[in-house]
Amino acid sequence: MKHIQYVSDVVGYGISEEDNEQIKALLNRLKEHDRSFRIDQRVFEYKAAIISLYGVLEKYVETWIKEYLDSLSRLVPEYNQIDKKIRNNHFKFSLKLINTMISRETPKYQHLTKEKVLRKLNTCIVSPTNYQINTEAFVLLSGNLKHNKIVELFKLLNVDLNDELIKNESLKQEIGLQLNQISRIDKDILYNKINDLVERRNQIAHGSETLDILGFSGLEPYIQFLEVYCQAIFETLFEKIIKQESIHTFQKIEKVLKIFSSKILAFEIENYTIKVGDMVIVETAEGRLYKKPILEIQLDNMTHQELTISENTNISVRVDHKIKDNQTFYIAKK
Template identity: 65%
Template sequence: MNNLVEHTVSQTNNEQIESSLSTLSEHHRSFGTDKKIFEYKASIISLYGLLEKYVEIWIKEYLDSLSSLVTEYNKIDEKIRTNHFELSLKLINTILSRESAKYQHLTKEQVLKKLNECIINPISYKFNTEAFVLSSGNLKHKQIVKLFELINVSLNDALKKNQTLIQYIKNEKQIKNISNLDIDILYYEINDLVERRNQIAHGSEVLELLSISGLEPYIQFLEKYCQALLETLVEAFIKKESISTFQKIEKVIQIFGNRVLAFEIENYTIQVGDMLIIETTEGNFYKKPILTIQLNNDSSTELIITEKTNISVSVETKIKENQTFYIKKQ
């Protein structure tokens, strides 16, 4: 094919054109099996590469966001602080031994400086985020769970109540309840994708090729799985916000039509566009912007409340009576 691309064919020389096309056709026939193997390997490597790339990116972004949210290092979960110290030391050893080219952009001094800032200047700190993804190779589901445990997020529990994953499995696999489903069955596509990637990476003979149609379920599941991972981290961050920068609405009066929340408030300035955090009875957290505000049936874009007052706000559906609500601290 390279020879053909580099060869100049005269438009008036039909014999030369026919010869070139014949050569290409013969090559294509002889290369058929090798081409399928090449395309299969490229697809598997690419799919796994996407999984590894985004798991690493999202964990590091979560930690960066957490350091911006929780402004004092000592208020970070003890488990994360302990892991940060131990994993930073491992990262230094990795840098010194040059075991991985991934970390050649880092120096031991940079890692130590961040670690030292956490101790001597805990209100101005940053995580060594690379340290939390040191063991991000061979990412079967169990390994991803371990990475999430390092940042104190229980992934298995979160995924079993994640609506993106639940709805996909319900529609595609006709499984109504995933809570009691065996982990290896539930995440078969992820684990099998890693196994196939390992076979290719280690030079093993490829015994079973997946066709394009055979790859589609892997691609679809990978998409929903990664979406669920991201949603889990977003939800974990919102939960942190509800503690750090939001306050619980202590007195909820009533909910109307699954979208209007009436509650008591004092010494507060509230505006349309402010965020409301909702905690469900299942322990899920999500955010909704306030769309309208009413006081005594009069609408307003902003209210300045100085004494205990009952107001109502509307959000997108659905909110329920048994949920917990949080507004931004002032």
């Protein structure tokens, strides 16, 4: 979009006597080309922008769903510990994926074979500690991604996306509503920019006559909303991953002594090596989770880069986020 604007700026430049002949020739050629486009140029630029924006939405929704499932397979030690709904959908849609591959050839699945899909499915049953998930099976229905369709995809992961998105502060600010207002409004209205973007893409893909052409100023709100919307989806999945880390690869700090200045956590620990840069998972009273690095470690008022502790010892660590007494804290298992 910036490129288009810059070209338009050049086209609008008035040639002066001071410009050399080469610059004049280039500018005149560009101006002549621009005149020959007329309305077609606006349509071309509009279609390219809409298709590109929709491509961003589809690409990242698919990518993040697959990366989320891959992360689960690395974090959760046994397949049977994966959420039951995910396991049920994995079996169901893996079979559907095989059927899709047999019934029609598509470049999307060129890297797969039906034997590979079956092998992964079989491994989940016969070798549940060494399993892999057929991630492509969870994005089979990822075409025409209006908001409600995206919500359906996330239900396959047992994630209520509507519930999660209204907790995202950046998205709430972008929508411009309070939480009590959001809960009473139809989701199609809340996410109308996403749905309208998909409708516009469909019109272009099906060769419909383009009447409502948006220029840069008209497209800018779509770009801004899409960025915040996609970021909120990413943060939702990232938080779900942190939850799994808190269960499988982190351990709860059982004895928190005190919180100082909303950023220093004092607690008791034993048989542990801790160092600056290690991560702390913070779980709020509302169940939200985030990770923060340890910036400083203190023992007996002395600062350390690393500490190895063999017996029960009281230490304190500083993080860069406000922490509270009613929160739960986790450190990595070692």
